[in-house]
Amino acid sequence: MEVKDKKSKESKHGILKRIAGPVVTAVNLDAHMYDVVKVGKEELMGEVIKIAGENVIIQVYEDTSGIKPGEPVINTGLSLAVELGPGLLTSIYDGIQRPLPILVDKMGDFIQRGVSAPGLSHEKKWRFKPLVKTGDNVKGGMIIGEVQETNIVHKIMLPPDAKPGVVKTIKSGDFTVEETICVLDDNREYQMLQRWPVRVPRPVKEKVNPRIPLITGQRILDGLFPIAKGGTAAIPGPFGSGKTVTQQQLAKWSDAEIVVYIGCGERGNEMTEVLTEFPRLEDPKTGKPLMERTVLIANTSNMPVAAREASVYTGITIAEYFRDMGYDVSLMADSTSRWAEAMREISSRLEEMPGEEGYPAYLAARLSEFYERAGLVKTLNGGEGSVSVIGAVSPPGGDFSEPVTQNTLRIVKVFWALDAKLSQRRHFPSINWLNSYSLYLDSLHDWYDKEVSPEWNKLRSWAMEVLQKEAELQEIIQLVGSDALPEAEQVTIEVARMIREVFLQQNAYDPVDTFCDMTKQYDMMKAIRMFSDLAYSAQVAGVSPNQINSVKSKNELPQIKFIKDYKPDLTKIEKNMDEEFNSLRSAA
């Protein structure tokens, strides 16, 4: 008896043996991989990441200064998990789901350590409306009720791993997330709160192929390189090329119902920008503040590196939870390179054999596991939901051949290549139209046909052709100058310039231009196409390129971007264009 007691006591309390930064070693600890442990007298939160004989290696989510060998380590026996339930929306968390506003209350303006805070308020009462009744058959993942959380209805589901059963009692009224709202006939009790380990994907019935675009209101994205709902995209680019602005534009305007934004190892001031701006901005669809559909995770670059590693998993688990309710969720991770660097840092402290550029050999596996958690799915409750993942990548020196970019590109279906050259000339969004691609064009073809116009897909191919042609002509111009080009090609150059300046350039800071719906995109492209047709036919009729370039009405076209009710102006411009060309042709 005594021996057994001693053993069980020992298994709970380990002893710290070595501390070197965020990685510590404990002995005498009965632990499993990824168990959450409490380290030292201050009970800092950590996670088991390696077991080597007697030694258990732990990554600690907080600063380890002052911790000594010999201090205790306690195993909680649980995996790193997030709390899921009403209260997630409008929250702002650190990498391990501690609400930052509560941390300010508890420990002031600076992040101190040793403070824990639950991810959801356990005191707040929510009005629960049941959707099943006594005697109903229920099973894991099934929706049993709902809560009006913000303007979003939060569906309350049984945990995905719950065994099937019959409802014995189901309550209605105001409850905290911890109070029991549903009891099954075998007396299992369920609350609104559920916990899910972040490193395990939440189960679904099946994954299906994406077929609807995630409309972002950004012309170069929706128009030329669309991402599907449930798709994956990467935005690599050197610093200053506009990754963060693009990510924020997507978080603001994409037509997902829920947005999860992970600031992973990025700037504190940028998170402040998001925090001050989102509550003020309106969702173009619902007219409600954008914040009401958003969950923010902010683990800035100077916050503990291990929590940065966890932040990406925390974010995607929350995204999956809302997906299971049948929502379209988009998740932005800015930046996955910082996440990879956190892995590298931990790995090098473990003295693991490094792979390419010091990154651990499992980098590719971790990246693909993460992106594979995106998708359009049939949920366990028979609905359909999606998680779209858009990851920023920050390649050192803007060199796309580095391991994080390369391993990401092997997985994702959409590549938006940011280009420092474009941003330097203030061409925003500075996405290179020649290098970028979307592999969803075929699967989205029908949607554009039906929802935008049967003409759209043709217009898109035409625009891409003109841009490609321009790139070729630019090479010739570099050698001989633009005046030496044949006249028809001088017209091409002008048309391409219009596509770039009118259609592709978009001002994220202009109240109107920041969001451009598909109808307006189509109308703008159609107007450019009209100019192109008129210009070529005028050129054939003998009008000189100089005369074509001096057509006044085309210079009005860029102004359309800044006008909300643009249709009357656009019709006028088109009419003037037609007249101007008519008179040019008759003069020629």
Next chain:
Amino acid sequence: MKEYRTINKIAGPLLFVEKTEPIGFAELVNIVLFDGTIKRGQVLDTSDEIVVVQVFETTAGIGRDSGVRFTGETIKMPVGREMLGRILSGGGKPIDGGPDIVPEKRLDITGAAINPYARGPPNEFIQTGISTIDGTNTLVRGQKLPIFSGAGLPHNTIALQIARQSKALGAKEEFAVVFAAMGITKEEANYFMQDFERTGALERAVVFLNLADDPAVERIITPRLALTTAEYLAFDLGMHVLVILTDMTNYCEALRQIGAAREEVPGRRGYPGYMYTDLASIYERAGIIKGKKGSITQFPILTMPGDDITHPIPDLTGYITEGQIVVSRDLHRKGIYPPINVLPSLSRLMNLGIGKGHTREDHKKVSDQLYAAYAEGNDLRGLVAIVGKDALSERDRMFLEFADLFETRFVRQGINEDRSIVETLDLGWELLSKLPVEQLVRIDRELINKYHPKFKNVVKKE
């Protein structure tokens, strides 16, 4: 306090101490030499077998017989109001012959991260009087905006001009300058000190000097001491603090040196894999806290080895800081001061601090248009070299001329020329008015009618 004489190994700046009682990670360590001299160090790795100590000074004189005292606390910095006007060593000791600092507080030098939720929005325009910064790469309070320079370029002159001229519009508030020198020459340090003394800025400054011949490892703590002081001045005393850190390249070299001594797996070009996190722990200590009066604005200066902006030091810095001011050798050779190349330069927080209520409503669009036009003109220069000016279209020739004008009129200004933001923007319009108005596609009609010199006058005449 217990003194151990169990040093087993000394390698570069690292001591390996055996048979100790449990020692806390990151603890401050005093090393006592046989003659009584005390050197300082910090615990880098602690276990029940061996403790690794990083010494901040030269290890000359330390032997296996030296004593090691573990102080039981992390490195703290004594801070107080009377630090203003003082000159301290890179290790924080007074070197101006004055008395020791009487501390009002002792603060941990690592500094905790500001909770992102507690941060205030940095949106207050700072006028530096330099057009290429105010007009096109605007600085705001609480920003960290580094100067990327190269060896032999006038980055110090620019930094001093900024320190002299910076002011928030319409506000009279307490300000201070914290200057941290890491591995710069005595001559460079003198250049800064003389300017501080001449302008009387020294009274409002705290200076930390780690010179080229001071121990390299000390450079690891110099910026942290400086920022701890800045945090005290800003968030305890409510001052607006401008922190100048020069030269961050020397800091990173010291970091690499320690990494090598610890036999760590190196990252790019031999710099440690955690350099991003380490630099972030310095740069992120800038900003504003909601409900507090002061602010910390950072101007780190770094020299890009071989003028290479993709080198790990500028590269990692650029990923953390909110933009960069790039000093160009080409412009410097052309005799233009300040030789700031606006094309690779950027201020990420610019949009928060400009426009109506901050500077002027046309600021953003004028800036975009200047950029676009200069970029286009600059590209054409390459073309002219091949095909000659005659092969250009008339439109192209105008942009080419614009690029020259932009450099000689907008970029170039005097070392003591303090242009107001209105002067800068009006100058921008004047240059833009040399281009045909239909080429100004970045600016809407309304602003053109209001500010374009041609149309502005028409309206006035009526």
